[in-house]
Amino acid sequence: MIPLKSFSAVLGALVIFCTRCCSNSIPDISCYIVNLENVNCSWNCVENLNFSYKFENGKISYCPTYKYMDVCRAGCIFPSENRYSTLSTILSNGTTQRIQTHNIQYAVKLNPPQNLTVLWNSSTGDLHLQWIISWPIVPRCVETEISYRMGERPWQGSNRLPAGVTSYTLAKVSQTKRYLFRVRHRYSTTCGESKLWSDWSEIVAWRPIKARQETDEQRFSNQTGPYLAIGLVSLVIILAVMVRFLLECERIKVILVPVAPDPTKKLNDLFHEYGGNVEGWVRISPQLRDAFDPDYTETTCEVTEIKPTV
Ligand SMILES: *[C@@H]1O[C@H](CO)[C@@H](O)[C@H](O)[C@H]1NC(C)=O
Ligand SMILES: *[C@@H]1O[C@H](CO)[C@@H](O)[C@H](O)[C@H]1NC(C)=O
Ligand SMILES: *[C@@H]1O[C@H](CO)[C@@H](O)[C@H](O)[C@H]1NC(C)=O
Ligand SMILES: *[C@@H]1O[C@H](CO)[C@@H](O)[C@H](O)[C@H]1NC(C)=O
Ligand SMILES: *[C@@H]1O[C@H](CO)[C@@H](O)[C@H](O)[C@H]1NC(C)=O
Numbered sequence: 001m002i003p004l005k006s007f008s009a010v011l012g013a014l015v016i017f018c019t020r021c022c023s024n025s026i027p028d029i030s031c032y033i034v035n036l037e038n039v040n041c042s043w044n045c046v047e048n049l050n051f052s053y054k055f056e057n058g059k060i061s062y063c064p065t066y067k068y069m070d071v072c073r074a075g076c077i078f079p080s081e082n083r084y085s086t087l088s089t090i091l092s093n094g095t096t097q098r099i100q101t102h103n104i105q106y107a108v109k110l111n112p113p114q115n116l117t118v119l120w121n122s123s124t125g126d127l128h129l130q131w132i133i134s135w136p137i138v139p140r141c142v143e144t145e146i147s148y149r150m151g152e153r154p155w156q157g158s159n160r161l162p163a164g165v166t167s168y169t170l171a172k173v174s175q176t177k178r179y180l181f182r183v184r185h186r187y188s189t190t191c192g193e194s195k196l197w198s199d200w201s202e203i204v205a206w207r208p209i210k211a212r213q214e215t216d217e218q219r220f221s222n223q224t225g226p227y228l229a230i231g232l233v234s235l236v237i238i239l240a241v242m243v244r245f246l247l248e249c250e251r252i253k254v255i256l257v258p259v260a261p262d263p264t265k266k267l268n269d270l271f272h273e274y275g276g277n278v279e280g281w282v283r284i285s286p287q288l289r290d291a292f293d294p295d296y297t298e299t300t301c302e303v304t305e306i307k308p309t310v
């Protein structure tokens with residue numbers, strides 16, 4: 001336990017010493033309180049430096065957990081004490097040390113809101129958002145900011161909710177648009193305001209049933225569209241190849257098989273030569289020729305037209 005006065009004296013002396021003769025090789029430290037539980041101090045990694053800290057009226061403690069960046073120490077997380085007491089930090093490279101004091105009372109960074117859920121009230125057409133503020137944070141000390149985006153539009157609506165509120169209703173939402181929500185916290189003025197907002201919560205999405213169907217259809221057409229196009233293109237290619245192949249075959253046929261001679265000329269000559277006696281030049285046996293002769297005669301029927309009598 002080092003008395004405050006002697007600590008201050010050492011601190012003052014070191015500050016003077018450092019400003020006089022040291023270069024800036026020992027980096028600057030910045031600190032904030034994490035969720036009223038821990039303090040997070042960070043610096044630029046230069047080499048492995050030793051970190052110790054002291055709260056006002058407290059004792060000097062060595063860093064319990066270093067944070068590493070690449071291969072070198074770049075921060076320290078240690079338990080938070082009284083938020084309103086001044087924090088002193090000492091960073092040392094073995095021969096030189098740098099001491100800084102920090103007012104961290106306005107630098108409280110809460111954890112992002114937990115278990116953000118969105119519920120649809122079909123009877124009112126409203127969307128109901130809710131989240132959890134968990135121990136050790138008291139809800140009445142926490143104010144909230146809500147932001148949402150509709151469809152593809154940018155994030156909008158920084159709706160500030162007063163401390164203690166853990167739900168929000170968005171009235172009359174569009175029945176065709178998809179909504180995304182995110183929420184963040186800050187320690188409120190009622191409990192000693194903090195300048196830092198928490199990180200945004202995880203994003204939750206809500207889609208009306210109609211939009212869900214539409215997007216499903218869209219996804220379906222998105223899926224079938226390319227296949228349809230590929231199918232059509234291949235069909236056209238296949239057809240073109242077939243036509244080309246057929247043309248090619250026709251040409252081959254023409255080359256390989258000479259065009260069949262026209263038989264009519266020869267037949268006409270024959271016809272004239274034999275004076276129309278086809279049986280004469282087609283050598284057929286006499287029996288067969290006889291078979292062609294009609295061996296029966298039809299009795300002629302006399303048909304008379306009955307003239308109408310007046
Ligand atoms: C510590 O830092 C000081 C100031 O930059 C430097 O002169 C000294 O050599 C360093 N010592 C070690 C051990 O790195
Ligand atoms: C500590 O602060 C640094 C720098 O802001 C950040 O990268 C890191 O995530 C913080 N760690 C914790 C545990 O909050
Ligand atoms: C850091 O502290 C440890 C243990 O107290 C010591 O062995 C080491 O040399 C120190 N390193 C620097 C860079 O001061
Ligand atoms: C919050 O969510 C976690 C996991 O997502 C779950 O284990 C926990 O029970 C939830 N808390 C409440 C109060 O719903
Ligand atoms: C919907 O809103 C009405 C009016 O605010 C309320 O009475 C009802 O409980 C809500 N229903 C659901 C499922 O939240």
